[in-house]
Amino acid sequence: MTVQMQIDRRANRPAVYDRLSNEQLRESLRRMHLIRQFEEGAEQAYMRGLIHGTMHLSIGQEASAVGVCVALGAADKITSTHRGHGHCIGKGADPKRMFAEFFGKETGYCRGRGGSMHIADPSQGNLGANGIVGGGLPIAVGAALAIRQQKRDDVVVCFFGDGASNEGAFHEALNMAALWTLPVVFVCENNQYGMSTSTARSMSVPNVADRAVAYNIPARIVDGNDFAAVAEAAFEATDRGRGGLGPSLIECKTYRIRGHSRSDRNRYRSKDEIDAWSRRDPIVRLEAELVGLGILAEADLAAIRQQVETEIEEGIAFAQESPPPAIADLLRDVTSEQP
Amino acid sequence: MTVQMQIDRRANRPAVYDRLSNEQLRESLRRMHLIRQFEEGAEQAYMRGLIHGTMHLSIGQEASAVGVCVALGAADKITSTHRGHGHCIGKGADPKRMFAEFFGKETGYCRGRGGSMHIADPSQGNLGANGIVGGGLPIAVGAALAIRQQKRDDVVVCFFGDGASNEGAFHEALNMAALWTLPVVFVCENNQYGMSTSTARSMSVPNVADRAVAYNIPARIVDGNDFAAVAEAAFEATDRGRGGLGPSLIECKTYRIRGHSRSDRNRYRSKDEIDAWSRRDPIVRLEAELVGLGILAEADLAAIRQQVETEIEEGIAFAQESPPPAIADLLRDVTSEQP
Amino acid sequence: MDRPVRELSYAQALQEAMAQAMEADERVFLMGEDIGVYGGAFQVTGDLVERFGEARVIDTPIAELGAAGVAVGAALCGQRPVFEFQFSDFATLAMEQIVNQAAKMRYMLGGAVSVPLVMRFPAGSGTGAAAQHSQSLEAWFAHVPGLKVVQPSTPHDAKGLLLSAIDDPDPVMIFEHKLLYKMKGPVPEEAYRVPIGKADIRRKGRDLTIVATAIMVHRALDAAAILAEEGIDVEVIDLRCLRPLDRDTLVESVSRTTRLLCVYEGVRTLGIGAEISAMIAESEAFDRLDAPIGRLGGAECPLPYNPEMEKAAVPQIPDIVAMARRLVRGTV
């Protein structure tokens, strides 16, 4: 297996770590924990009836979110998906305000109007999750066009799923990005399923990366559960974008451990499959790697976990204590004129 | 140039002619003339103010229409485009009723309700032209699904333009056709432009066929002005479809000699380019070939042209003499219940 | 006659309609995202794939425009597709095929074809799914000649209207309210039909006609019960079909009660109540009107996530009661 080979090859320090300070690596691991614990916290709150609506957990996919975002600066932009908590935290969001959003509070990123599927933080370059599969693809291209027009050298990362690559929006967006040589990195988190439908049952080619040739876009397939592999591909692609060489596609092979959303009965996949992927947990792997490379000590790991746990607890408390939006504000922000 | 080489190579009788009787070859040439003269007749009628609306002429593209349709039986289906007169005649339509449609008459294929962009003849397997670029692509796949469900061995030919291949509908349709191994032949008439926009300015790859690999669909590029080359590819692809091997794509490189529609000022291309392509007239080439191979004599050519001229004149007369629809029938056929 | 009537949920009733249609006619098949082994996002298709196989219960890729076009093509060639949008909001991706192709094809082709296509749209708010998963866009479709648009409010009508829709030679759009899927009600076992184009007077009354759709029918009935105690006698009409409108039933009722209130969840401006109001205001019932025509529709905003705000964005029972009082007792 390609994936296995890559792991063996990197017995030594990954080259990409030369571009990252130890502090950044530590922070990356911390963010992966933050994503995991954020989602576990949200899941519990949901089961306890504290949150309504639905949510899509990315547990098991933390490396692709953080591995990509580590290559980005604050001025770079991302567009995200319905399964976007990881991207959001990867791009620097505050779990407090994310929880507040889940709890429908005025202190949330969307002041309680958006919920899980719409969290955004434009001030940090996060243009938002999206409830529409594929909805963010052309928006990312537009953001890249704006960057070009504003003569900046930022890049845009567009996260999307394997299922989204079947949408016409994918085709139109990639064609325009390539045609106009725009600084976009298309990051496919291929977790093998679009809801219940496996890639084999929805795609006429085995890999999403196989589609990139139709746009003359360079594509790489990486082990999406390997932080370093993702980060390496992300730096390569963002360098290309910043250098005016146009878009790239990165396909991160990964897996969502939880069901698609809260209503999933998991009928379309086997327990064995889920277990096998659970054993490839990206957080466990990064921890082992950083310790193995002497970048972190076991004690650091415990400290990180502890710090994250506290942050999550505080986040939930903040959310619970925050005020809800005033019903009288129902029509506020429909347009820029306030009622 | 590839195209030139192909011509030289075929100094001898094209292999595909073994599958066609001399009568079929003669009829193919006749249909190409019929398309040409039909459009010239329509053009004149339009300029004389006898027809309103717009029309999209395919003069110069007759070989792809007829070369593909010669591989089809009456039960096979086609979907066509805004530039569909050739496909229509290729599939056996009667120019009388086509003219009647142009003149907005009750005897027209659409009883005067559709005009140039909507001519269809479902009884002959022609599911219709389409005013929406790319609109016919998924419809063709649906027709192929119906064939599968009805356990028939017919095929569907889906004509579309280079411009249409930039639509999301293209991506979605080709993916489903390949995924479900459906009997569709996607025939791209690449006439180098979508309206004023050249393929270089609208596509991130040089050929539409370059996109087929993204769907695992076999693709061939042929000289679209060479009847035999088109027919050969069409038989290969329809054989595949009938044999249960799934979809194919044929890209016919061709050129429209007229402007995009009646309002085109031709600012986006040069007279030289138009002249060069005019010298590769598919009708002239087929005539030369059939005479060279001894299939037709010069006298036959004159007879065909004469017969077509008469048919066109009669068609126009029929259309002019036909009654218009009754205004009282305005709401007829909106749904199956008649008002 | 005396058999106790069986109860099914709205979702089960829809499923039974599909199963009976598929048993009776091999041209009928289902298409949609995750309608096979997953059973549909709202479990409407449930286990049908086990009964009818993957060839007749087709999971499509996430490709609404293309998949809708596939359904149009299959319908055009003699099949009878029943297409599920996972959420009605995603129909925004397929409007081209629905509106330019399916709705117009028969007319554009001078009657040479028909497009016997059924599309199912889970619609409406109340599930906390926010602005992109909660819309009620049925009025758009009711604006399009060539389409028929139904909106059942009970399990009984869900089954009967879906069976009629599958029989129908033209494209029929069924809007199903997500909050109704689990609602139970009597559903006969046989494959009965509810006619497309007929409204249903759910409660007779003298003082005010309320025309409501989908979940608002139930809220209107509840409001009517409250109002009855105050001596206000409300007639409640379940519109059931948005295109064509059952003009006769509506005009007759309003002529009798002399007052009209339209209640619907879609955005108030240009929601279905706008058409009902305008239709009455230009009809012979106009001269009988004793009060302005009231409308309660969705708020002029996207659906918010916060549950209290979400409720505030669509008509609730107290809103209906209050508006009914104003129309019957006061001046506006």
Place this chain on the structure above:
Amino acid sequence: MDRPVRELSYAQALQEAMAQAMEADERVFLMGEDIGVYGGAFQVTGDLVERFGEARVIDTPIAELGAAGVAVGAALCGQRPVFEFQFSDFATLAMEQIVNQAAKMRYMLGGAVSVPLVMRFPAGSGTGAAAQHSQSLEAWFAHVPGLKVVQPSTPHDAKGLLLSAIDDPDPVMIFEHKLLYKMKGPVPEEAYRVPIGKADIRRKGRDLTIVATAIMVHRALDAAAILAEEGIDVEVIDLRCLRPLDRDTLVESVSRTTRLLCVYEGVRTLGIGAEISAMIAESEAFDRLDAPIGRLGGAECPLPYNPEMEKAAVPQIPDIVAMARRLVRGTV
């Protein structure tokens, strides 16, 4: 003051607005199919590519959904795109980006962003282009909170409303009637604005208010001239903006004239006249009404190709005259 007022065509007026906006603000750019060297299907962008270059007058591939999304993304990031649909009918392919993204983004994100996007839609029938190139879908957009929808009827308003739209922080949809593009009228040279949300009383009258949109404004004015000779004094209001509606102007006018006729080209059912009628029927003007509210809209069919049928499918001057007579003189 005394300068003779310069005349421009409606298309030229739009072009001048774009040119002035692009000169004043480098964030403004144009996107669409064949808007560069071709000049646009209706020659609205004309030679602008020569003046502003291909980086600011962008020919897109034929990919309406994606291109609309690109415009949304650019707007979100501080640019000011003006997007041309080649025909408004093709917006059916882009409803997702317009309705789920552009219209809702500000609200969904709690006010954190705005989407300063302008979209231009050549609409309407009369060109013999048949059912897929002749629709008037503006009512769909007026049903969507978060959008603003304008429909200028004169060169003057075309320029002024387009400039206001480009200034506006929110998505503004401009519906342009194809038959108006060549119509000439006075257009000041400076970059003036016409406010979004204000109707225009084009003719004062006492007996009947006609509210019309786009080309119907001109037909209504012609009808009013005919009716004046018969002693019927018609007030003609050019609605100009479909969302938000100028309620005050409409209610005031109808309260004065006591009669209302809505004339619009979109399909009659759920076209903009449905909303105007319903708005008046629930307003304080209701009690002043001396006649049913009349509506003349597009026929309940796709637009046919045959030119006589095509005319019959939308309101013409004699239809307006006849309906006005019935409302003022007779009972319906």
